[in-house]
Amino acid sequence: MTILDIERVTKRFVKPLDLAERIAGMKPEVVQAVDDVSFSVKEGEVVGLVGESGCGKSTLGRMAAGILEPSAGRIRFRGEERPGLKVQMIFQDPFASLNPRMRVEDIVGEAPLVHGIVEREALGDYVDELLLRCGLDPGYKRRYPHQFSGGQRSRIGIARALAVKPELLVCDEAVAALDVSIQAQVLNLFMALRRDLNLTYLFISHDLGVVEHLSDRVVIMYLGRVVESAPAEEIFRAPNHPYTQALLRQVPRLETRRTDFQPIVGEIPSPLAPPPGCHFHPRCPHARPVCREKAPALREVASGHLSACHLNG
Amino acid sequence: MSSIPVLSASTLEVEDLKTHFFTRAGVVRAVDGVSFSVGPGEVLGLVGESGCGKTVTGFSILGLVDPPGHIVGGRVLLEGRNLLRLKEEELRRIRGARVAMIFQDPIMTLNPVLRIDTQMVEAVRAHQDVGADKALALAREALERVGIPSPAERLRAYPHQFSGGMRQRVAIAIAMLNRPRLIIADEPTTALDVTIQAQILHEAQKLCRESGTALIWITHDLSVVAGLADRICVMYAGRIVESGTVDEVLDRPLHPYTQGLIGSVPSRNRRGAPLAQIPGMMPRLTELPPGCAFRARCVRAAQECMQMPELRNRQGRWVRCHYPL
Numbered sequence: 001m002t003i004l005d006i007e008r009v010t011k012r013f014v015k016p017l018d019l020a021e022r023i024a025g026m027k028p029e030v031v032q033a034v035d036d037v038s039f040s041v042k043e044g045e046v047v048g049l050v051g052e053s054g055c056g057k058s059t060l061g062r063m064a065a066g067i068l069e070p071s072a073g074r075i076r077f078r079g080e081e082r083p084g085l086k087v088q089m090i091f092q093d094p095f096a097s098l099n100p101r102m103r104v105e106d107i108v109g110e111a112p113l114v115h116g117i118v119e120r121e122a123l124g125d126y127v128d129e130l131l132l133r134c135g136l137d138p139g140y141k142r143r144y145p146h147q148f149s150g151g152q153r154s155r156i157g158i159a160r161a162l163a164v165k166p167e168l169l170v171c172d173e174a175v176a177a178l179d180v181s182i183q184a185q186v187l188n189l190f191m192a193l194r195r196d197l198n199l200t201y202l203f204i205s206h207d208l209g210v211v212e213h214l215s216d217r218v219v220i221m222y223l224g225r226v227v228e229s230a231p232a233e234e235i236f237r238a239p240n241h242p243y244t245q246a247l248l249r250q251v252p253r254l255e256t257r258r259t260d261f262q263p264i265v266g267e268i269p270s271p272l273a274p275p276p277g278c279h280f281h282p283r284c285p286h287a288r289p290v291c292r293e294k295a296p297a298l299r300e301v302a303s304g305h306l307s308a309c310h311l312n313g
Numbered sequence: 314m315s316s317i318p319v320l321s322a323s324t325l326e327v328e329d330l331k332t333h334f335f336t337r338a339g340v341v342r343a344v345d346g347v348s349f350s351v352g353p354g355e356v357l358g359l360v361g362e363s364g365c366g367k368t369v370t371g372f373s374i375l376g377l378v379d380p381p382g383h384i385v386g387g388r389v390l391l392e393g394r395n396l397l398r399l400k401e402e403e404l405r406r407i408r409g410a411r412v413a414m415i416f417q418d419p420i421m422t423l424n425p426v427l428r429i430d431t432q433m434v435e436a437v438r439a440h441q442d443v444g445a446d447k448a449l450a451l452a453r454e455a456l457e458r459v460g461i462p463s464p465a466e467r468l469r470a471y472p473h474q475f476s477g478g479m480r481q482r483v484a485i486a487i488a489m490l491n492r493p494r495l496i497i498a499d500e501p502t503t504a505l506d507v508t509i510q511a512q513i514l515h516e517a518q519k520l521c522r523e524s525g526t527a528l529i530w531i532t533h534d535l536s537v538v539a540g541l542a543d544r545i546c547v548m549y550a551g552r553i554v555e556s557g558t559v560d561e562v563l564d565r566p567l568h569p570y571t572q573g574l575i576g577s578v579p580s581r582n583r584r585g586a587p588l589a590q591i592p593g594m595m596p597r598l599t600e601l602p603p604g605c606a607f608r609a610r611c612v613r614a615a616q617e618c619m620q621m622p623e624l625r626n627r628q629g630r631w632v633r634c635h636y637p638l
Contacts, residue, residue: 052506053477149594150363179362179533184577184588191587206506209536213579213588236581250511252536254578257559259540263512267476 003200004041004064004087004168009073010034011059031271033059035224036073038298041168046194046201048215048232050208050247054271055221058172061204065089065170077168085115088161092173094153098145104131104156105141112163127163133196134159135189151182158189168200175210187214208251212236217304220244223271223279226298230305240307243280278310286311323350323390324494324527325374330387332366332373341598343369343382345551348624351495351544353525356518358538358559360574361548364595367531370548371497374529375414376404392494410440413488417500419480422487423472429456430468433487440491455486459516478509485516492524499531514541535578539563547571550595550606557630567632569611605635 011034017026034056041047051057062068063075065087077083091097098107109127112118118126128138134155145153154174161169171190175183187210193199205211211218212232219229220241228241239245246264266283269275275282281291290310298306299313332344344366351357361367372378374389376396389396391411396404408414416422424432433452434445443451449468456464459482472480481501488496498517502510518541521528532538538545539559546556547568555568566572576589593610596602604621608614613636624633 052508151594180535180574180577181362181591182594184579184590187579188587188590191585208507209579209581212581213584233584247507250507252507252510252514252534252540254536254539254563254575254580256540257563261511261515261518261540263515264508267478267509268506 001043002040003043003045003078004202005074005076005079006040006060006064007038007074007076009037009060009063009070009075011056011063011068012071029272032224032274033271034063034070037221037224037226038073039219039226039229041200041202043167044194044198044200045217046203046215048211048218049202049204049221050206050211050218051221052206052247052268054223054268056224056271057204057221060221061089061170061172061202064168064202083168085111085164086166087168087170088164088166090154090157090161090169090171090174092176094150094157094177095145097157098153098160100145103142103144104136104148107145107156108141108159108163111160112165115164117164127159130159130163131155133162133193135185149182151178151185154178154182154186155189158186158193162193162197166199168202170202170204172204173206174203176205176207183210190214208248209253220247223269223274225279225295226306226308227280228305228307229298230302230307234302234305238302240301240305240312241280241309242284242286242311244307246283278308323352324355324392325529326350326388326390327370327374328388328390330370330373330389331385332369332378332382333385334382336381336599339599342551342601343598344373346387347548347551347553348387349546349553349556351527351529353494353527354521355544356521356528356530356542358542358545359529359531359548360533360535360538360545362533362574362595364598365548366551366598367548368499371414371499371529371531374497375408375412376401377414406440409436409493410491411493412495412497413491413493415481415484415488415496415498415501417503419477419484420472422484423480425472428469428471429483433468433490436487436490451490452486455490456483458489458520459483459486460512461486478505478512481505481509481513482516485513485520489520489524489526493526495527495529496520497529497531500533502537503532503534510537517541535563535574547574550601551598552606552633553624553631554607554633555631561630565638567627567630567637568607568634569613569636569638570607572638573610605633 013031015029017028049057063070066083105127108130109123113123131138136155175186215232218232218235220227222243228244239248264283277293278291278296281287296308296310298308301307301312328348330344330347334341334343347370359367373384434448437448437451453464461467502513520526542559544558545562546553549570555571573591591610604619608618617635622633622635624631
């Protein structure tokens, strides 16, 4: 059953002009951060949303969590446009996303109390149980965030999100700032929570190794558009889009030794002035004239496997 | 120990290096008896998690440790010459010429108010007796080598006009300017996207192969060194716990910590399975327990681990453990 439905969503950010620029008759700068994106997430599924800096994955995640409004299109959670508390977000920076002046028990306990999920008398036990579930010692709940390590702060952020009994977690680079051994602990926690609480995840990351490990399905974005989406196993075994293929080749792996690194030519173009047609064509080794003119549509290349490339058709 | 320079095949030899920080909370033994060597054209991966002392090791080699940190012991031999005995003035002549450093954040190497050409020409002329024209030509060549398009134009740009990946490439170009014998790279790709990382790794690899520069790549990312390095040193709590060739260390780790680190990396062979996590976290360096620093997190720990294990040779490899795997 579909739990999250993203339908033709677009997000534009407009930089307002100052007086001088208005007098000079300049046009405001518009960034099309997310450009006509559609996909859906099924109940209990882990969908990995992958792309490089500036591809719009975080903006999309924020819209899914209800923090940002889309400029066009609809995002529906179980058919409704207001997800309320059912979608919660876990942020990248465990240092910046916790209020340094609040004790852990308040950080975790504030929202469920305000929303009437738990009575004040029962709050202490409720917080203890959440902290335990996230691998934290409830004995430390009167401490402040700065008294914890990065990994522990991540766990506090997760406990806070779980406190309002969400069904979908949007994790935006949730393990990117952590050391490998701590990252493994948090990834294991995510998998255990999924099993125990039947959670659904939209897992946003630039780390393909992590995404491959965790996801059932992977969506690849490039400069605001979805270029490919497929079941995780399939996309890593048989990537279709030239960008996905190039991206996967770049991923450093434990198994590959003393390789010749063969970089993709060029840089990611500025989202302020994306190339016309297929956004990837200036860096694509297979680009044809049509790629410069027309943006390719997402088309099914195998069952459940969509790719937006002119070479397929 | 004699002070006569020893001729050796290694570009850099670090022997029993100790860098301690004398803080109010106590003495932090950030680097405590670290030894390794790296030869011409060789890439050494110095691997460990935050706070293990890998960055301080890199800084100590170049004499860049600020108080309250002090290098309290050991030798750092660059082509036979002990850098720790040099005066500040002599060190200055070596930094940037014989040894260069690349930082995680290229903002640290680039002056935001000077154009790239000014900075590069200055770096050349500080160490080589050449005219401004020749220096500029060298600068352009260096930018070209790291794959910056239209280098002559880009020389006239300011650092903020480059993207993050470009800026890091400029930093690498500056490091390469005087054809150093050794480059120390401290997590230079951690903040970059995968495709940009691959470009930087490509440049680094080319540099070592073509000019015989020795490279120390400091990182927490095992999968990056797997593809780049020839040898690996794994650090934990200020000490090297294991060293060997990449294949030896990654395929047949001897130290339980190394094994735990490898198990923590998501691998395509074990998709979806729980990662073999290491319990707990690295102890604070101010409150290190006696004996093996890893024993509180180690499944193999026993009574003997209350004694600090020595770095022992085991079938040609080095491991600091009483009960290696």
